[in-house]
Amino acid sequence: MLDIASLTELLAQPQKIVITTHHKPDGDAMGSSLGLYNYLIQQGHHAKVIAPTDYPQNLSWLPGNGDVIIYTENIPRSAQLIADADIIFCLDFNALSRINDMGILVGESSALKVMIDHHLEPADFDDYRYWDINACATAQLVYKFIVKELNHPELINKDVAVCLYTGIMTDSASFSLPKTTAEVHLIVAALIEAGADGYYIHEQVYNDSSESRLRFLGMCLSEKLEVLYEYNTAIITVSKQDLEKYNVITGDTEGIVNYALSISGIRLAAFIVERTDMVKLSLRSKGEFPANDICKKYFNGGGHRNAAGGMSNSSFEEVVNQFKLILPEYKKLLIQ
Incomplete structure (x- = not known):
């Protein structure tokens, strides 16, 4: 060295x-x-x-x-x-x-x-x-x-x-x-x-967003946000069709996961998006919850404890379901 x-x-x-x-x-x-x-x-x-x-x-x-x-x-x-x-x-x-x-x-x-x-x-x-x-x-x-x-x-x-x-x-x-x-x-x-x-x-x-990016954000929050209070988790899921409808470009999805994390009582937030070649996940968490552990163990990724990312070649629906099925494993950490 x-x-x-x-x-x-x-x-x-x-x-x-x-x-x-x-x-x-x-x-x-x-x-x-x-x-x-x-x-x-x-x-x-x-x-x-x-x-x-x-x-x-x-x-x-x-x-x-x-x-x-x-x-x-x-x-x-x-x-x-x-x-x-x-x-x-x-x-x-x-x-x-x-x-x-x-x-x-x-x-x-x-x-x-x-x-x-x-x-x-x-x-x-x-x-x-x-x-x-x-x-x-x-x-x-x-x-x-x-x-x-x-x-x-x-x-x-x-x-x-x-x-x-x-x-x-x-x-x-x-x-x-x-x-x-x-x-x-x-x-x-x-x-x-x-x-x-x-x-x-x-x-x-x-503070330099396009109109389409702002409308896309509104759609994510009004139509694509799911809150699982039993796990103190919030999920936003976006399909390829959603990306095409709002002409989403590189950077337009940045930071959207943080809106889900801002909900009172939420300890884990996920933004799951269907890209052309794979499904990508962005996780954010609060406190000691290890978002990177989920990404590393299940979604070929990693990152920091409170900010991590992963990906999967499974279908969009399968990845969303897989993420939800993982949550019981972490329930004690999520509801403490």
Whole structure:
């Protein structure tokens, strides 16, 4: 495993660098990736962010977004950049399977792999790891990596600050989750001092919905919400037909599961959606309930204790029924 001194020495000279993150990137994935990108280009590195798939439109304003390459839209160029890279930064994911087909290319690349992440049980594919499951966001770790490990606080300029603030804000649910510690607030304060405008960022991320997205949300809450009070669980289920009816695009389903969790007394919420190739689940929980245990054990997924995801190749109806049949196993934890 590479040590920080060796990595710092490498980064002292311009390198060909690829930064990538998990498929269907969220605010933390793109915020941390573009935050690191904006730091590296100040030092003269030849850096590129390659996203495995597209991502929500409400992240397209982030500084550096215009230089992002989407792998599925430009496979030849992406493959060449990965093959030529000296260093590949892997942000906000802990296994190559999380970047889909890109995982094969990254695994085969001779480049040094640097993982910066906060998810449980990282796979052993990296050469250097900056990892902390107690961090509220990967963007928090990128800030600490730049400031404390590489000793470059002066390079946290406005562009870096805006991106990292976005990552921390989104992954902490606007600074409301338990891992939003005093350290997180101190980092956020430093980012504001560096030029991040919290009000502007919040408006761009959360208050820029399309009409169809708002109508889709209304349908989810009025027609697709099911509350199982005997298990303190709420479920929102969305079919392919629902997605087509409301012209749902990437990002439109983000955060909807949290509305189910906001119901008084609910300890577990599930958002189950039928995609073209599989059924996907997003789980959120309160307190000590292990949402990640359900995803890992039954739905080929995982994540954090209170925020996890999974998938299944079974039919939509089978997945919904399977989820409900699992609940009695966790009843004691759900009703305590």
